[in-house]
Amino acid sequence: MSSTATATATAAPTASAIQRSQVDLVDFIDWSGVECLNQNSAHSIANALKQGYREDDGLNVESDADEQLLVYIPFLQVVKLHSLAVKGPEEEGPKTVKLYSNREHMGFSNVNDFPPSDTVEFSAENIQAGKPVVLKYVKFQNVRSVTIFIEDNQSGGDVTKVQKIAFFGTTVETTDMKGLKKIEDH
Amino acid sequence: MVLEATMICIDNSEWMRNGDYTPSRFQAQADAVNLICGAKTQSNPENTVGILTMAGKGVRVLTTPTTDLGKLLACMHGTGLEIGGELNIASAIQIAQLALKHRQNKNQRQRIIVFAGSPIKYDKKMLESIGKKLKKSSVSLDIVDFGEEDEGKPEKLEALLTAVNNNDSSHIVHIPPGPNALSDVLISTPVFTGDGEGGSGFVAAGPAAGGDYDFGVDPNIDPELALALRVSMEEERARQEAAAKRAAEEASSQNQGDEQSSKLQDTTMADTTGASAAVATDAAEPMSEVDALLQQAIALSMQTPASDSAVRDTDMSEANNEDQDLAAALQMSMQEGEKDSSGQMDMSEVLEDQAFVSSVLASLPGVDPNDPSVKDLLASLHGKSESSDQKKDEEKAAKDDEK
Numbered sequence: 001m002s003s004t005a006t007a008t009a010t011a012a013p014t015a016s017a018i019q020r021s022q023v024d025l026v027d028f029i030d031w032s033g034v035e036c037l038n039q040n041s042a043h044s045i046a047n048a049l050k051q052g053y054r055e056d057d058g059l060n061v062e063s064d065a066d067e068q069l070l071v072y073i074p075f076l077q078v079v080k081l082h083s084l085a086v087k088g089p090e091e092e093g094p095k096t097v098k099l100y101s102n103r104e105h106m107g108f109s110n111v112n113d114f115p116p117s118d119t120v121e122f123s124a125e126n127i128q129a130g131k132p133v134v135l136k137y138v139k140f141q142n143v144r145s146v147t148i149f150i151e152d153n154q155s156g157g158d159v160t161k162v163q164k165i166a167f168f169g170t171t172v173e174t175t176d177m178k179g180l181k182k183i184e185d186h
Numbered sequence: 187m188v189l190e191a192t193m194i195c196i197d198n199s200e201w202m203r204n205g206d207y208t209p210s211r212f213q214a215q216a217d218a219v220n221l222i223c224g225a226k227t228q229s230n231p232e233n234t235v236g237i238l239t240m241a242g243k244g245v246r247v248l249t250t251p252t253t254d255l256g257k258l259l260a261c262m263h264g265t266g267l268e269i270g271g272e273l274n275i276a277s278a279i280q281i282a283q284l285a286l287k288h289r290q291n292k293n294q295r296q297r298i299i300v301f302a303g304s305p306i307k308y309d310k311k312m313l314e315s316i317g318k319k320l321k322k323s324s325v326s327l328d329i330v331d332f333g334e335e336d337e338g339k340p341e342k343l344e345a346l347l348t349a350v351n352n353n354d355s356s357h358i359v360h361i362p363p364g365p366n367a368l369s370d371v372l373i374s375t376p377v378f379t380g381d382g383e384g385g386s387g388f389v390a391a392g393p394a395a396g397g398d399y400d401f402g403v404d405p406n407i408d409p410e411l412a413l414a415l416r417v418s419m420e421e422e423r424a425r426q427e428a429a430a431k432r433a434a435e436e437a438s439s440q441n442q443g444d445e446q447s448s449k450l451q452d453t454t455m456a457d458t459t460g461a462s463a464a465v466a467t468d469a470a471e472p473m474s475e476v477d478a479l480l481q482q483a484i485a486l487s488m489q490t491p492a493s494d495s496a497v498r499d500t501d502m503s504e505a506n507n508e509d510q511d512l513a514a515a516l517q518m519s520m521q522e523g524e525k526d527s528s529g530q531m532d533m534s535e536v537l538e539d540q541a542f543v544s545s546v547l548a549s550l551p552g553v554d555p556n557d558p559s560v561k562d563l564l565a566s567l568h569g570k571s572e573s574s575d576q577k578k579d580e581e582k583a584a585k586d587d588e589k
Contacts, residue, residue, distance in 0.1 A: 038322040041353055064352070065321045105292055108322050 022082045022168040025075065026051055033074040033145075037108065040064045043161075045071055054164035060088070063160040067153050069094075070108060071165070074145040078172040081140035086122060087130025087164035088153075094160055096121055096151040099135070101143045111149050124154050130164055142172070191234045191251045191294040192226055193282035194219055194301075199241035199273045201304035201334050206363035211333050212269055214368035215301050216262045218330070221369045222299065223258040225378055234294065236285055237261050240278040241271040241304070247281065251289050273304045279316055283325055296325040299377065302343060303333030310345045317349025326355040328377045332368060482546050 029049065036045035043062035047053045063069045081101075088094055098116035100106065117139040126133070140146075146167070153160040196215055207214035219237070226233045234251035235258055248261045261267075279298060286296040298320070306313075320327055327350040329343050340360060347358045357376045361368060372378055 037324060065318045065349075068322070107287060108319070109287075 022170060025079055025081075025167040025169050028075045028077060028079055028171065030074040030076045033072070035072040035105075036061065037070040038064050038066070038068060040159075048162045048165045049073070054087075054166065057087075057163050060161045060163040063150075063158075067150075067156075067158055067160045068108065069148075069150040069160055069162070070106060070111070071148040071150075072104075072106065072145065073148070073167075075143065079143050079169050080137070080172060081135055081143055081146065081167055081169040082137055083132040083134045083168045084120065085130050085132040085164065085166040085168070086120075086127060086162065088127045088160075088162045090124050090128050091153075091155040092157060092159055092161040093124075093127035093154050094122060094150040094152075094162055095127075095154050098149040098151060099140075100147040100149065101140055102145055103147050104145060106147050106149075116149070122154075127154065132166075132168055140169070143169075187230050189230055189232055189291075189294050190226065190297050191236075191286055191289045191291070192222075192297045192299060193236045193238060193251065193285050194222060194299045195238055195240050195275075195278045195282055197241060197273055197301045197303040197333070198239045198267060198269050199271055199304045200269065201273075202269055204333065207332070207368050208365075211303050215303065215332075217367065218301070218369040218372050219262055220259055221373065222378065223255055227253060227255050227258075232291065232294070234289065234291070236282075238278065238282060238285070239267070240275065240300075241273050242268050243271060245274055245278045245281050247285055250285055273302070273306065275300065275302070275306060276308055276312060276316055279320070279327075283320065283323065286325060287323075296323070297328065298325060299328040299330070301330045301332070302339070305334050305336040306339055306342050308342070310342050313342055313346040314349040317346045320350045321352055324352070326350070326352070328356060329358040330361065330372065330377065331358060332361040332363075335362070479546070479550065482550075 026049065034045060034049065039045055040062040041064075043060060045061050047056075047059040048061040053059050061069070084097075084099070086094060086097060097120045098111070099118045099120070100111075100114075101117045103114075118136045120133050120135070122133075148165065150160055150162070196219060198212065202210070202212040202215065204211050223235050226235050232253065234253050236247065236249050236251035237258060238245060238247040248264075248267075249257055252258065279300065282298045283296075286298070289296075317327070327347065329347060331340060331343050343358055347356055350356045359372065359375045359377055361371050
């Protein structure tokens with residue numbers, strides 16, 4: 001009972017409560033809609049997103065024609081994004097990552113058409129460690145889908161490799177249907 | 187059966203007036219485009235196809251991707267299709283990409299088909315960067331290189347292809363000028379069959395449907411069909427041999443027809459399995475009286491020695507005058523014939539068997555096999571015309587005679 005309460009964040013978000021109540025949103029990703037442009041077909045986005053694959057540092061998503069990657073992730077329900085963890089190798093890991101919330105079907109041609117909801121610059125150490133980076137929470141209160149634009153990588157080479165991408169946050173719906181109990185007669 | 191949105195970029199520059207492809211480069215291209223539109227829409231009903239012109243006054247989108255085949259065909263024959271100007275491949279591809287980006291069904295994969303008939307003035311570097319952009323946005327590209335044989339043009343196009351190609355989803359076809367129609371050559375290429383999947387029955391008429399199995403049919407999946415195909419293939423071979431012998435013994439006036447028929451037989455034999463598969467499927471279908479009549483009429487409407495088209499027309503008109511049934515069947519077959527030119531070629535072989543044909547003719551009311559004009563027609567069955575455009579002309583001429 002208490003665990004469902006923390007998972008659904010009904011409490012007012014104090015600073016400590018935020019850290020505790022964030023869930024890994026991998027369970028809320030709508031896999032049928034996940035798209036990744038410019039990925040190398042042998043190394044696809046699932047390697048970085050899916051549970052199990054992303055833990056394996058040998059499996060990563062690689063870019064194909066050049067160093068940029070555009071990943072579109074829709075969610076099964078509306079979520080709030082708190083932080084983002086990206087892990088990659090020291091040289092080919094991503095450097096500049098831009099996030100766009102609720103923009104469908106973006107292409108490389110229109111990434112520059114509107115400002116990103118947030119931009120994160122990874123340094124070599126934190127891309128290697130893959131620690132979560134806190135995002136501008138206020139911009140991600142009502143997120144149906146997120147687009148990740150990886151603009152360049154650490155070394156400036158032609159191939160960008162990413163081992164893990166994970167989002168942490170909370171769901172907006174406060175009712176966890178599985179936790180609901182039937183009202184039983186006394 | 188891949189769900190795809192396709193943009194076809196046609197070349198309507200001055201170079202397309204050239205007649206090295208019959209009847210003109212532009213017309214050959216138009217036929218090919220019509221066939222592609224048909225094949226794409228048939229292979230998956232949700233596929234959309236759009237057309238744009240690359241030359242003329244500038245790149246112009248004739249239709250945005252649509253499932254409506256009628257609209258596409260109308261576009262190709264429309265009045266807006268002026269020939270002139272110069273090819274502008276770079277903008278054309280970018281505009282095609284934009285058109286695809288705004289397609290209604292985002293689940294469709296994106297494909298661009300480019301007909302490059304005139305020289306390419308862009309340099310390799312630029313083409314490669316265009317290709318790279320297409321690859322990034324996961325757009326496949328098919329290139330049909332025909333017409334002008336520029337030095338460097340094939341290399342440039344190959345460079346563009348390698349820049350775009352992702353897992354062999356993009357293709358290039360080089361078609362030198364020759365006796366074969368552009369569309370016929372295209373049918374056998376992956377441009378038509380879409381990465382060698384085989385596609386629907388329409389596309390299966392092209393040889394590429396063969397794949398691993400003899401007749402493009404997996405004996406495991408459909409053993410009866412495979413058996414039927416094999417049997418009719420053998421029957422066909424026997425019939426063709428007999429007909430070839432007979433043709434060789436014909437009078438000297440038919441010499442030219444003989445050459446053509448044997449040439450045709452060679453090319454059709456060389457044609458891979460799909461042609462015989464089409465024939466076989468025809469044979470396998472229940473051949474009712476009506477079908478026999480129709481096919482008879484189709485054969486008559488198609489077959490002539492190339493040099494004798496004038497004689498041909500008079501034969502046709504005589505036949506028309508003589509026999510109302512035959513005439514009605516001919517009319518119906520003309521409509522059919524315009525749609526399925528490759529199928530016609532194959533059906534003609536079925537009717538080469540003189541015995542078979544004369545028995546069919548005898549069963550037709552009002553046609554006396556001993557009549558001299560009918561005998562001429564029968565003799566002409568052994569000569570064949572190759573060009574489908576010629577067939578169309580003859581059909582049109584017959585239609586005029588009809589009127």
